[in-house]
Amino acid sequence: xxxxxxxxxxxxxxxxxxxxxxxxxxxxxxxxxxxxxxxxxxxxxxxxxxxxxxxxxxxxxxxxxxxxxxxxxxxxxxxxxxxxxxxxxxxxxxxxxxxxxxxxxxxxxxxxxxxxxxxxxxxxxxxxxxxxxxxxxxxxxxxxxxxxxxxxxxxxxxxxxxxxxxxxxxxxxxxxxxxxxxxxxxxxxxxxxxxxxxxxxxxxxxxxxxxxxxxxxxxxxxxxxxxxxxxxxxxxxxxxxxxxxxxxxxxxxxxxxxxxxxxxxxxxxxxxxxxxxxxxxxxxxxxxxxxxxxxxxxxxxxxxxxxxxxxxxxxxxxxxxxxxxxxxxxxxxxxxxxxxxxxxxxxxxxxxxxxxxxxxxxxxxxxxxxxxxxxxxxxxxxxxxxxxxxxxxxxxxxxxxxxxxxxxxxxxxxxxxxxxxxxxxxxxxxxxxxxxxxxxxxxxxxxxxxxxxxxxxxxxxxxxxxxxxxxxxxxxxxxxxxxxxxxxxxxxxxxxxxxxxxxxxxxxxxxxxxxxxxxx
Amino acid sequence: xxxxxxxxxxxxxxxxxxxxxxxxxxxxxxxxxxxxxxxxxxxxxxxxxxxxxxxxxxxxxxxxxxxxxxxxxxxxxxxxxxxxxxxxxxxxxxxxxxxxxxxxxxxxxxxxxxxxxxxxxxxxxxxxxxxxxxxxxxxxxxxxxxxxxxxxxxxxxxxxxxxxxxxxxxxxxxxxxxxxxxxxxxxxxxxxxxxxxxxxxxxxxxxxxxxxxxxxxxxxxxxxxxxxxxxxxxxxxxxxxxxxxxxxxxxxxxxxxxxxxxxxxxxxxxxxxxxxxxxxxxxxxxxxxxxxxxxxxxxxxxxxxxxxxxxxxxxxxxxxxxxxxxxxxxxxxxxxxxxxxxxxxxxxxxxxxxxxxxxxxxxxxxxxxxxxxxxxxxxxxxxxxxxxxxxxxxxxxxxxxxxxxxxxxxxxxxxxxxxxxxxxxxxxx
Numbered sequence: 001x002x003x004x005x006x007x008x009x010x011x012x013x014x015x016x017x018x019x020x021x022x023x024x025x026x027x028x029x030x031x032x033x034x035x036x037x038x039x040x041x042x043x044x045x046x047x048x049x050x051x052x053x054x055x056x057x058x059x060x061x062x063x064x065x066x067x068x069x070x071x072x073x074x075x076x077x078x079x080x081x082x083x084x085x086x087x088x089x090x091x092x093x094x095x096x097x098x099x100x101x102x103x104x105x106x107x108x109x110x111x112x113x114x115x116x117x118x119x120x121x122x123x124x125x126x127x128x129x130x131x132x133x134x135x136x137x138x139x140x141x142x143x144x145x146x147x148x149x150x151x152x153x154x155x156x157x158x159x160x161x162x163x164x165x166x167x168x169x170x171x172x173x174x175x176x177x178x179x180x181x182x183x184x185x186x187x188x189x190x191x192x193x194x195x196x197x198x199x200x201x202x203x204x205x206x207x208x209x210x211x212x213x214x215x216x217x218x219x220x221x222x223x224x225x226x227x228x229x230x231x232x233x234x235x236x237x238x239x240x241x242x243x244x245x246x247x248x249x250x251x252x253x254x255x256x257x258x259x260x261x262x263x264x265x266x267x268x269x270x271x272x273x274x275x276x277x278x279x280x281x282x283x284x285x286x287x288x289x290x291x292x293x294x295x296x297x298x299x300x301x302x303x304x305x306x307x308x309x310x311x312x313x314x315x316x317x318x319x320x321x322x323x324x325x326x327x328x329x330x331x332x333x334x335x336x337x338x339x340x341x342x343x344x345x346x347x348x349x350x351x352x353x354x355x356x357x358x359x360x361x362x363x364x365x366x367x368x369x370x371x372x373x374x375x376x377x378x379x380x381x382x383x384x385x386x387x388x389x390x391x392x393x394x395x396x397x398x399x400x401x402x403x404x405x406x407x408x409x410x411x412x413x414x415x416x417x418x419x420x421x422x423x424x425x426x427x428x429x430x431x432x433x434x435x436x437x438x439x440x441x442x443x444x445x446x447x448x449x450x451x452x453x454x455x456x457x458x459x460x461x462x463x464x465x466x467x468x469x470x471x472x473x474x475x476x477x478x479x480x481x482x483x484x485x486x487x488x489x490x491x492x493x494x495x496x497x498x499x500x501x502x503x504x505x506x507x508x509x510x511x512x513x514x515x516x517x518x519x520x
Numbered sequence: 521x522x523x524x525x526x527x528x529x530x531x532x533x534x535x536x537x538x539x540x541x542x543x544x545x546x547x548x549x550x551x552x553x554x555x556x557x558x559x560x561x562x563x564x565x566x567x568x569x570x571x572x573x574x575x576x577x578x579x580x581x582x583x584x585x586x587x588x589x590x591x592x593x594x595x596x597x598x599x600x601x602x603x604x605x606x607x608x609x610x611x612x613x614x615x616x617x618x619x620x621x622x623x624x625x626x627x628x629x630x631x632x633x634x635x636x637x638x639x640x641x642x643x644x645x646x647x648x649x650x651x652x653x654x655x656x657x658x659x660x661x662x663x664x665x666x667x668x669x670x671x672x673x674x675x676x677x678x679x680x681x682x683x684x685x686x687x688x689x690x691x692x693x694x695x696x697x698x699x700x701x702x703x704x705x706x707x708x709x710x711x712x713x714x715x716x717x718x719x720x721x722x723x724x725x726x727x728x729x730x731x732x733x734x735x736x737x738x739x740x741x742x743x744x745x746x747x748x749x750x751x752x753x754x755x756x757x758x759x760x761x762x763x764x765x766x767x768x769x770x771x772x773x774x775x776x777x778x779x780x781x782x783x784x785x786x787x788x789x790x791x792x793x794x795x796x797x798x799x800x801x802x803x804x805x806x807x808x809x810x811x812x813x814x815x816x817x818x819x820x821x822x823x824x825x826x827x828x829x830x831x832x833x834x835x836x837x838x839x840x841x842x843x844x845x846x847x848x849x850x851x852x853x854x855x856x857x858x859x860x861x862x863x864x865x866x867x868x869x870x871x872x873x874x875x876x877x878x879x880x881x882x883x884x885x886x887x888x889x890x891x892x893x894x895x896x897x898x899x900x901x902x903x904x905x906x907x908x909x910x911x912x913x914x915x916x917x918x919x920x921x922x923x924x925x926x927x928x929x930x931x932x933x934x935x936x937x938x939x940x941x942x943x944x945x946x947x948x949x
Contacts, residue, residue: 072829087824089817090940100817101828103810110809152828 001078001159001191002027003048007057010043017043019215020057025160030182030192032202035212036235037403037430041195044212045162049081050074080153081162086145088152090138094131095120098151123154128184142290143174150181160191167201171290172460172492179205197235199228200461211235236433246444249468252281253316255452256302256421260311263294263301263476271297273476274311279421284443284453286467286484288460289495294476295456296338299425302454303335304328305343316420329358332420336410336427338456340403344410347399351391352380354398355413387412388438404435411442422446425456440466460488541620548931549620550611553627557605560631564638565597574640576647582771583782593641600634603627624932639910650900651784655792656858658889658896660685660867662795663850664874665881665888666802667713670843672883673806674836675819675941679735680720681847682871683742687712688851690746693862694754696764702856705764706790709852710845716742717844721837728945739871747864754862766860767791791853798846803885815839819939822946832946847871873925880929882936891929898924 003025010018017040025031035041046052048059050068058065061077068074071081088097095116104115120133129147137145146166153161163182167175182192182205196202202209203223210220211234219234233239256279263272271294279285287295300306302313304325312321315331323331337343345354356365356376364375380394389408391401398409407427414422424443428436443466447453457463463470464484471481472494480500482491493503541549576589607627611620636645664681671678688709696705716738724731754762767789776786806812815835817825822832855862873895874888881887898921906917 070829071827075829081827083827087821087827089821089824091820092813092817096813097824100813100825101830103813105810108809109811111813 001025002062003079003160003191003193004060004063005044005048005057006060008044008047008054008059009056010040010047010052010054016215018047018054021212021215021217023210023217025191025193026208027159027191028186028189029207030186030194030205032206032209033193033195033212034197034199034202034209034231034235036197036432038214038432039212039235040215041212042164043215045081045164045193045195048074049079049162075156075158078157078159079162080156080158080160082146082149082153082164082166084164084166084168086142086149088137088145088148091136093134093136094140094148094151095133097137097148098123098133098155100152102156119155120151123151127154127181127188129181141174142169142292143171143177146170146174146178147181158190160193161185162193162195164195165197166194167196167198168458169291171495172488173496175201198461199231202231203228213237232433244440244444244465246466247448249283249447251283251468252450254278255281255316256454257314258298258302258311259314261298261301261308261313262310263297263306264309265297265306270309271476272301275473275476275478277471277478277481279452279454281420281450281452282447283468284447284455284466285469285471286455286457286463287471287473288463288467288491289458289473291458293473293495295458295473296425297476298473299335299338299423299454299456302328302423303333303337329417332418334414334417334419334422334451336407336414336422336424338425338429340406340410341399345398345406348397350395351384351389351398351401351409352376352394354409355380355383355394355416358413359417383412383416387442402432404431404438407431407435407439411439415442415446419446419451422451422453423456424453426458427455428457428459428462460491463491464488541616543616545932546614546616546620547612549624550608552931553608553611553624553631554605555608556627556631557601557603557608560597560601560604560634564634565594565601568594568597568638568641570594572641574637574642575644576636576640577644577649578647578780580648580652580783582776582787584777584779586779588644589647591637593637596637597634600630600637604630604634621932639905639908643908645904645908648780648783650904651781653900653903654893654897655784655788656896657899658892659792659795659857660850660853660870661874661877661892661895662799662889663791663846663853664871665878665892666795666798666885667717667843667847667850668875668878669802669806669883669885669888670839670846671717672878672942673819673939674815674839675822675939675944675946676721676724676836676840677731677735677943678717678720678840678843678847679732679872679875680716680738680742680844681874682867682869683735683739684713684716684844684847685851685854685867685871686742686746686865687716688848689854689866690749690851690862691848692852693764693855694761696852696856697761700764702764702767705856706849706852709856710848713848713851714841714845715848717841717847718837720844721840724945725833725836725840728947731943731945743865746862750862750864762862764856764860766856766858789857791849791857794849795853799885799889806885816939819941822941836946850874873922876925879936879938880925880933882933883939891925894928895921895925 005021005023008018008021009016021044033041043052047054050071050073060066066077089100095113098120099116104112104119106112117133120131123129124131129151131144131147131151137148150161166178170178182194186192194205206223208220208222209231211218211231213235258275258277261272261275262270265271275298289295297306301308304320304323304327308322312319314320315333318331320328320331341347359365360371365372377394383389384391384394387408389405389412391405398406401409422443427439427443431439443453443455455466467484469481470484470486470491472479472491474495474497479497480494490503494500570592572593574591574593578589579585604627607623611623639645664685667681667684668678691712692705692709695708696702720734720738723729723734769787769789772786776782806815814825814830818830818832818835826832851867854866859866874892877891877895878888880891881889902917902920905912906914
């Protein structure tokens, strides 16, 4: 299919999310749409898939102008979408999910399950998407669930497949497998529109690249004519430092000591399973792993937000097992939580109020049981400057700030007290490049000032760039602790559940000490 | 970089087989049966003088007659106690294997048999009538829980079943009485239930109102409305408006002549047959048809359904209204099915029991039937025991059905998982 978007404009109130976007996808082409969060990629795809109506411009399929009122229209014209959050019914089987909405039936509307299974088997064989038709979807790893999403689109005979940030939840090996599938689909004449913000992936798989910034197309390129630095500059609008600068760590005493830490969640599932881990003063330990392997729960257990089932948490010799969050804070632990809107901030409260959530009851903010509002405001004004928070005034609700500035408020609050241990979960998720640079620099500064730092990140590039040591988690266990020079392949195997002991010994730095950060 | 098989292997999952009951629960069931066995042995067998007999009546027209069963209580109950305990021990020894419920069911039946023999010692128990009453108590619950299944499988909580029962019972009686046509009465009952189903759907789907609050308000409203209309309209004109006849039993040729179960299952009024048919139809439709697959998809993950072109709200409107109709028919069964008159609050909370039966039945029609039968049996057993005068105070007996249902079903069923989007309003955005 040849898809042409011409002058697509989409406004939300005064905000122009797409401003005259032109884009052409040729048949059999893997076309990458590259841009930062908020560049307008997802809006454009929702317009293309009939979920949103555009205000101006037109969509042409094989030269013919089309209008999509809902996703059904788009599907009928051969457009398939693999959503970032899978649109699969967890309790249905693979076959049921694939045929949903387009079910083969026998008389009187009875499902023809045999034909559904046969359809799945035929499509899997044709495109090399191996999957068991009778498996229940929720019991499958996300990599396989994604195949089911792709099969779903193919079952409806999609000639153009939109993949929206498909690699966020995959291990490096699963990403490679996905790229293989994309290439074989393209070879079979299907077009692919691949949405991402990861430069490395773009360079690996794209036939052509379109870069978006602030709702506009700022350039197109072929991977052989460009490089990561140029693409980054195009995406951000200025040249960008791709490397986190940091001196070698000078680790001191043990600060965080986890021994046999086990967490059973509310469903009765063991999400953290006998974890032993030490983080020393003056070093950054980065905890890698595919999302949902217990990293979040581990961070919550350390910071008192989740009950520990067995084992212990010690910070600087003090036992903090099942301590309350307040005790944890008083012990010198700073926490940048994964979900800054849900756990990090109270979005309806002002910046100034959010900045003292941890110390509101202490001098100089509280006196005789009431707040000294003048002092609260003065401190907040100072922090706006110190932490480069862009806001009109400290009294605006924190929810009105951009993601990057919200994260800076969290960081400002957490780093404004003496810190022995900093636990930061996904510290740069959804941030623009400038904010990422800033947050990384702050984390490294904290380390150099003698704090122990534990970073939880599902972005392998961030883990490799920041970590002085890298611990990998799989199904609640630490499968290995490796040096940052370790190859991505090897870390990928640990992320997929192989134990370090089972792997062949590695030559130090097998694919080069990767410290370049891919603007995750 | 080659792709690694490890990363993609589903074998790495080790997901437990969900069809099997968990080990802890199997052991719990085993211990429970052993305890029942011991209680039976010492409390219900050895304490009885060897000469005491119990008689069970096993015949009702039009079935082929069988003689009453007379048993020496002690000598029947001792082996039953041993059997019950032995089945419990077997469960513990077997662990997690298929057939757990079957063995547990057999043990429970052995206990119940011994219990009934003990209760009827020195007298007669009309076993046939016990079964018949069980069915009478169960029928409205089947309608109610099917209504719940219809709604909740599409993602809308229907706590308004109680109100729909009352509305259906009221209008069924009034129209049946006024027109003298019971079929019109049944239709009117279904219509009344459907009307309140539509109200629930409209408020919760159009305005995203909290479904539980709307449901409870409908219940309260229906109770007040039917009481008001009963006093103002029906009672002044009792003979025209509130004295419908009732559907008489229709015996199915041959089948109704089967000894013991024949009269219970095959000589019933139209509501019992309708409940049975609906049960089968809803079950098959939900799990084997395109319609059912779409309904379940809407109840589990409406956004996913929307992206494949299914109209989420249309499915929900249709199911909630149909669910209301089913509950309304169940309501009509109270008046024109058995009593022949509408009285104040005549469903007396059974709508909530039906909802509970549906939950205990894991949102499945057949599971709900199981829970409803258990409740129905407990109710009729309770009324029999009150007559047999077994020495348990009657207020305790009246509580028994609720306690037994909760204890047995929560012990057996354990954690249940509702449809993923149950009670969650859907918005396109």
